[in-house]
Amino acid sequence: MILSIVAYGHPVLRKVASDISADYPGLDKLIEDMWETMYASNGVGLAAPQINRDIRLFVVDTAQMFDNMDEDEKAEYPGDAGLKAVFINAHIVELSGDKWSYNEGCLSIPKIREDVNREESVTLDYLDEQFQPHQKTFTxxxxxxxxxxxxxxxxxxxxxxxxxxxxxLMKGKLTDISKGKIRVDYKMTFPG
Known part of the structure; x- marks a missing residue:
């Protein structure tokens, strides 16, 4: 089922989410719905707060980004071939490498893209959808x-x-998003 994505201004987007246990109600269905919602919205990642759940859960599929690149573009990201994974109760262990800029957007803040500086590597402790623990570094x-x-x-x-x-400078655009004065081709819920 395709879920509604909450828009900028919704309070859930500013809450620190809580860890969950393996008996979280309907978790398998929720993860399935998150994948469906992410793909229907042309996203490469989706976090539970974006669908109005304040839990530490997100899904990522960067493999699709690499599938659409030519060999020269792929060569810009050595050691990164993309990934499709579920992250539950993720916590950062370490950020490393130089910060680099990339133009980001967000399904909860549609039609706004900006260059953001982030570290080139992150090491996370997390659980997969079978609640198996992992510690991995991603680049x-x-x-x-x-x-x-x-x-x-x-x-x-x-x-x-x-x-x-x-x-x-983007305050007016953000206000319009929070008031629902924006057209998108996916289902959204606006604050208020």
Missing amino acids: GLTARVILHEYDHIDGKLFIDHLSPLKRK
Whole structure:
């Protein structure tokens, strides 16, 4: 089932999400619905707060990004071939590498894209959908998408990484999004 994505201004997007246990009600169906929602919205990641659940859960599929690249583009991201995975109760162990800029967008903040600086690698402790524990390091575009989704479960948005001046300049657009004055081709829920 395709779920509604909450828009900028919704309070759930600013909450620090809670860890869950293996007996979280309807977890398998929720994960299935998150994949369906993400693909229907042309996303590469989706976090539970974006579908109005304040839990530490997100899904990422960066493999599709690499499927659409030519060999020269792929060569820009050595050691990163993409990933499709579920992350439950993720917690950052370490951020490393130089910060680099990439143009990011967000399904909860449609029609706004900005260059964001993030570290090139992240090491996470997390559980997969079978609640098996992992500690892994991710790099390149995959690390970036993971960090973007991780921000969501920590109550942060990609615009928080921008300068105060840039945020001030986009205030009108953000207000329009929160009031539902935007057209998107996926289902959204607006605050209020």
